[in-house]
Amino acid sequence: MNIRGKAYIAGAFEHPTRNAVDISLGQIHADVARGALADAGIDKKDVDGYFCAGDSPGLGPLSMAEYLGLNPRHIDTTDTGGSAYLLAVGHAARAIADGKCNVALITLGGRPKASGRLSVGVPASNAPEVEFEVPYKPMLAAMYAMVARRHMHEFGTTSEQLAWVKVAASHHAQHNPHAVLRDVVTVDDVVSSPMVADPLHRLDCCVVSDGGGALVLVNPEIAKSLSRPKIAVRGAGEALGHANGGKVRLTSSAAVHSGAAAFEEAGVRPSDIDYASIYDSFTISVVLALEDLGFCEKGKGGAFVADGNLISGVGKLPFNTDGGGLCNNHPGNRGGMTKIIEAVRQLRGEAHPAVQVADCSLALAHGTGGTLGSRHGCGTVVLERE
Numbered sequence: 001m002n003i004r005g006k007a008y009i010a011g012a013f014e015h016p017t018r019n020a021v022d023i024s025l026g027q028i029h030a031d032v033a034r035g036a037l038a039d040a041g042i043d044k045k046d047v048d049g050y051f052c053a054g055d056s057p058g059l060g061p062l063s064m065a066e067y068l069g070l071n072p073r074h075i076d077t078t079d080t081g082g083s084a085y086l087l088a089v090g091h092a093a094r095a096i097a098d099g100k101c102n103v104a105l106i107t108l109g110g111r112p113k114a115s116g117r118l119s120v121g122v123p124a125s126n127a128p129e130v131e132f133e134v135p136y137k138p139m140l141a142a143m144y145a146m147v148a149r150r151h152m153h154e155f156g157t158t159s160e161q162l163a164w165v166k167v168a169a170s171h172h173a174q175h176n177p178h179a180v181l182r183d184v185v186t187v188d189d190v191v192s193s194p195m196v197a198d199p200l201h202r203l204d205c206c207v208v209s210d211g212g213g214a215l216v217l218v219n220p221e222i223a224k225s226l227s228r229p230k231i232a233v234r235g236a237g238e239a240l241g242h243a244n245g246g247k248v249r250l251t252s253s254a255a256v257h258s259g260a261a262a263f264e265e266a267g268v269r270p271s272d273i274d275y276a277s278i279y280d281s282f283t284i285s286v287v288l289a290l291e292d293l294g295f296c297e298k299g300k301g302g303a304f305v306a307d308g309n310l311i312s313g314v315g316k317l318p319f320n321t322d323g324g325g326l327c328n329n330h331p332g333n334r335g336g337m338t339k340i341i342e343a344v345r346q347l348r349g350e351a352h353p354a355v356q357v358a359d360c361s362l363a364l365a366h367g368t369g370g371t372l373g374s375r376h377g378c379g380t381v382v383l384e385r386e
Contacts, residue, residue, distance in 0.1 A: 002265055007093035007104075008223035009231040009383065011040025011216030012344040014322075014337075016178050018329055020114045020210035025057045026067050028109035028212040033068055036214035041226050042103060047216075049074040049101030051092055053084035055110050055332045064107070074101040080240070081369025082279060085215075085336030086379025089365075090236030092217045102219045109212035110332025140371060141205060141282070145197035147373045148284040150250040152199065154299065157287065159199050161302035163190035165283040166203050166326050168310035173323025175352040180207040181327040190283075204283040206324075211331035213341050229348045234362075235266025235382040242375040251299075254378035255292035255366060262364075263294070266382035270294040273382075274360045275346045276317055277339035279367040280324045286310075289366055290317075293380065312355040321346065321355035336367040336379055347385040361385050 013035030015028055023031075029052070037044055050072040056064050061075040076091050078084060085108055092104035151157045167187055173179040185203060193203040223230050239261070241254035263269060270293060280286050287301035295317060296304040309315035322328045322342040329338065343363040345351045363383045370376030 001094060001097055003090070003093040003097050003236065004234050004266065005220065005232055006097035007217050007219065007233045009089075009215055009233065009340070009344055010218045010223055010226050010228050011036040011038070011042065011214070012341045013039050013214050014341050015109075015212040017211055018113070018178065018180055018209040020111050025109050025111050026064070028111070028210070029056060029064060029107045030068055032109065032212045032214035033105055033107050036105070036216045040216040040218070040228060042216060042218070044069060046103045047105045048072055049092060049095055049104035051076045051088040051104060051106040053077060053088070053108070054079040055108060070105070072101065080377030080379065082281070083238075083336055083367040083369035083377045083379040085340065086365060086367045086381050087238045087377070088336070089215065089217070089233060089340060089381050090238060090379065093233040093236060096217060096219050102222060104217040105214065106217070106337075107212070107214045108332070108337040111210045112332055113208050113210045138374070139197070141197040141200060143371045143373045144282040144284055145200045147250050147288065148199055148282070151284060151287065154251055155302065157302035159191050159201070160187050161306045162204060162283040162287065163187040164305045164307065165280065165286045165310065166190050168305070168308065168315070169280065169320055169324045169326040171311050172321045172355050173327035175354045176323050176328055179323040179328040180209050181323070200282060200284070206281050206326050206330045207328070209329040209331055211329045213337040215337070215340060230386040231344055231347050232384045232386050233381060234268070234384045235262040235264070237261025237265070237380045238378065240375070240377050248373060250373050251288070253288050253292050253368060253372055254376060255289050255368070255380065258378040258380040259293035259366065262380040262382050268362060268382060273317070273362050273364045275321070275343065275357045275363045276319045277343045277363070277365040278319050279339060280320060280326045281330070281368070283326070285368060285372065286319070288372065289368065293364070293366060312357055318355070318357050321351050321357075336365070339365040339367055340381065343383055347383055
């Protein structure tokens with residue numbers, strides 16, 4: 001079923017915390033749920049669909065529905081890591097279009113910093129690949145470094161080009177009072193920072209923080225009755241990528257398929273997009289995504305991001321105007337939720353004036369969960385202000 005014009009994002013809220021030492025994970029979910037519902041102007045009793053992922057505490061939707069005081073008639077707990085909440089938007093839109101629910105609430109919460117449990121890219125203990133991979137210590141940064149090095153080998157991408165992704169994020173983060181890193185950095189700052197996993201430097205890596213966010217999706221009739229701008233889910237796509245029995249593709253991702261599906265359903269092209277929220281666990285993540293989504297040719301991503309082309313008001317494709325994962329925050333499964341929230345801000349005209357994209361009517365949000373160079377899931381959503 002085509003979802004164009006059949007579901008709207010009515011509420012969006014991002015938790016201001018970056019270090020939740022005195023807030024439980026359940027409370028973060030509750031805080032963002034309250035904030036998103038208030039933003040939409042919708043009462044909690046009207047929520048009849050609930051969506052969450054592996055970051056939710058206890059028994060997922062069972063525990064959270066009770067904790068939040070919800071009585072949903074439709075639930076979804078799809079978990080693809082960092083891309084889970086982009087998939088959730090597509091699933092919620094389709095559930096609304098199918099009549100399974102009218103008001104869908106999606107919540108994210110994470111406390112990796114306060115809890116001290118930082119993701120290092122090691123598979124879950126019961127995953128079938130554990131016995132083959134864990135002995136070789138597949139650390140997260142090293143996996144992305146392998147992807148970056150291969151991209152450099154095949155296409156001549158440079159560390160300086162990757163650094164421009166961080167530079168752009170920092171130019172935007174300076175205007176976000178909640179961002180973990182607010183100092184504007186230069187290309188030299190990035191390439192001079194300590195090496196983490198060759199060729200990735202410390203400033204090529206995302207921050208680690210606590211936080212969360214929530215979204216409220218509604219059907220067209222409810223959207224018309226609200227005072228908020230109408231932000232339509234115009235198209236959504238999802239896809240998985242994996243090691244394919246050892247036939248690893250290091251310089252491309254499942255975004256090739258999730259992006260194509262989203263653009264086809266939306267009936268638009270990459271050149272039509274005014275603003276892009278791109279998951280940025282590492283600078284190389286952005287370069288690969290931009291290529292695979294069709295914003296530039298394969299191998300040209302380094303040149304595409306160079307010289308400020310991602311900076312709002314300066315470049316050809318403004319991205320991550322909240323500072324992204326590289327500078328703002330990265331609470332657990334950040335890859336989708338906060339990407340969508342910032343896209344909604346841009347489409348509503350509610351981003352910081354210094355980074356607001358003029359006449360923003362079409363936005364893309366894209367996330368990657370799991371690990372590039374290995375098994376991962378990608379989700380892509382095209383949003384439109386009507």
